Structures are given as C-alpha cells and as structure tokens.
Amino acid sequence: MARRPKRSHNGGPPLDDYKGPPWGKGDPYIFLAWQAAHAKAWKAPSRDVMLMRMDKAERLGLTYEEYTLEILERGRHLREYDAERISAIKAARKRRRVRHLD
Numbered sequence: 001m002a003r004r005p006k007r008s009h010n011g012g013p014p015l016d017d018y019k020g021p022p023w024g025k026g027d028p029y030i031f032l033a034w035q036a037a038h039a040k041a042w043k044a045p046s047r048d049v050m051l052m053r054m055d056k057a058e059r060l061g062l063t064y065e066e067y068t069l070e071i072l073e074r075g076r077h078l079r080e081y082d083a084e085r086i087s088a089i090k091a092a093r094k095r096r097r098v099r100h101l102d
Contacts, residue, residue: 041072060086066093 023031
C-alpha cells in the first residue's frame with residue numbers, strides 16, 4: 001500500500017540532492033501530473049497580460065514573479081489596499097535573501 005503524502009506536500013519532485021529518478025520514491029504518474037500542471041501554470045501569458053502584470057507589480061513594489069505567484073496561489077490580483085499581504089510578500093523576500101546568503 002502506497003503512503004499518502006502529508007497534507008502540506010504538493011506532490012512535486014524532491015528538492016534536495018537526491019540522486020534517484022526525478023519523481024523520488026513516489027508515484028511517477030503523480031510526478032508527471034505535477035510537472036504538467038506546473039508548466040501549464042507558468043506558461044507565458046499574452047504580451048498584453050504580461051505587461052499589465054509587470055506594471056501592477058512595479059506599482060506595488062513586487063517582482064513580476066511574486067505578483068504572478070499571488071494570482072496563481074490565491075486566485076486574485078493584489079491592489080494597493082492589500083498592504084498587509086504585500087508587506088508579507090516583501091518580508092518573505094527578505095528572509096529568502098538572508099537564507100540564501102548564509
């Protein structure tokens with residue numbers, strides 16, 4: 001009987017220095033489904049959509065990737081009145097940067 005992943009696990013590939021197959025010790029079908037969903041989610045949008053997102057991200061002080069990820073994860077576009085969420089994204093960026101320098 002296969003083990004079910006933890007609730008917080010997204011079924012993606014292992015992120016450490018694993019030397020085995022890209023799907024780790026899990027089901028290859030789940031890995032391929034995850035890989036296809038990831039590619040579909042990050043497929044380049046039209047030029048106009050990309051420019052609109054870049055403009056909104058810049059006005060909010062976010063990167064294009066941060067703004068787009070918020071749309072993909074939460075299903076909504078950030079606005080100026082979402083200051084608390086924008087601050088949280090910026091704080092996470094700083095934490096990642098500090099961890100990366102360690």
